[in-house]
Amino acid sequence: MKPQSLPIPSRESSSANQFGVLLTITQALQPYLILAPQELGSSPPPALDGGTVLAAATTFIKTCAKMDELLDDSSRWNLEGQDALYDALVQTQEHQQRFLQAQTAAASSLMRPAFQLRPTLFLAETGYVAVHGDLTSSGAVIGYGETPEAALADFDLAFQRKPQEQKALIAEEKPKRKKK
Secondary structure, eight states: OOOOOOOOOOHHHHHHHHHHHHHHHHHHHHHHHOOOOOOTTOOOOOOOSTTHHHHHHHHHHHHHHHHHHHHHOGGGGSSHHHHHHHHHHHHHHHHHHHHHHHHHHHHHHHTSHHHHHOOEEEEETTEEEEEESOTTSTTOEEEEESSHHHHHHHHHHHTTSOGGGOOOOOOOOOOOOOOO
């Protein structure tokens, strides 16, 4: 089962919901706080029992105080929080891009012939040589470079060269020792 993503509520929607709840409370209290206009000489309104009007008035005062508190909260009326969230999202996206670039580079290095074939690397007089295959036949793949990394890079390029462009390793014969 795929996890369900939950939206992050915005400051505006949270404020709208809070004000909506408070306004609903004040509307529900109206019948207890506002008496219908009475004509002169009519009978007095029936008395409410057990402090209902007092409880409604107290709740109304608290509701109004909460609305005043929300209205006085300057953080609800600026974009600093939204800007900070946006900056954090941009920073996260930049980190993700760098991670993906590093991951792409790592995957590319795994596809290199030098990584897959593990050529033999040795030091020659003019630099380093990376060799894969039999040097006694013409089937060897060779890369040269001043550093081991350059030799391995040239080894990788050897797989893109035509046969006549391939580099050859010229083996020098060592002088034979005389037997005594």
